[in-house]
Amino acid sequence: MxxxxxxxxxxxxxxxxxxxxxxxxxxxxxxxxxxxxxxxxxxxMNAMNFQSKTKYYRIRHGVNDRDTSLAIPALLALKLQNENKDVDFSLPWGQGHGGDDDLDELFAWAKRITSN
Incomplete structure (x- = not known):
């Protein structure tokens, strides 16, 4: 306040x-x-208010995030899935607000979606 x-x-x-x-x-x-x-x-500023032409989404939200509820990215992922988007959603264990630092996994995901 x-x-x-x-x-x-x-x-x-x-x-x-x-x-x-x-x-x-x-x-x-x-x-x-x-x-x-x-x-x-x-x-x-609310991503839930937008529809995107983008097909692929990769959402990571660390389970130790003290700033944002786990419900926020989960609801966004569900909304996108309901819009028939390809959503790769994960809650990395032990990660904080930064979410995820697994670059190998990120690059593998990018390679997968760009080779389709």
Missing amino acids: DLSTGENNLFGDANVDKKHFTEFGATHSTVSGSLKADPHIVKM
Whole structure:
């Protein structure tokens, strides 16, 4: 509620460095004079609001991520699968917010999808 997260900075603009992105955050802000981000900007930052012409997706989310719930990438993967996308989804054990550092696996995946 004090605008100290990177997410608050993400919703800032050229005039205001950090903004709240939910009504709850704006209402309960501990920073006087804080603002709420434009709803259009908030919508644009949500991958669930977009349909892509891209067919292939590789999503990795470390199970030790303290910043984002496992539900977020799982829901995105399900949405994409429901749109008949080819989704390679995994929750690497012991990984944090960075997700996955297995470059050999990444290159094998890229080779597979580009040889189809």
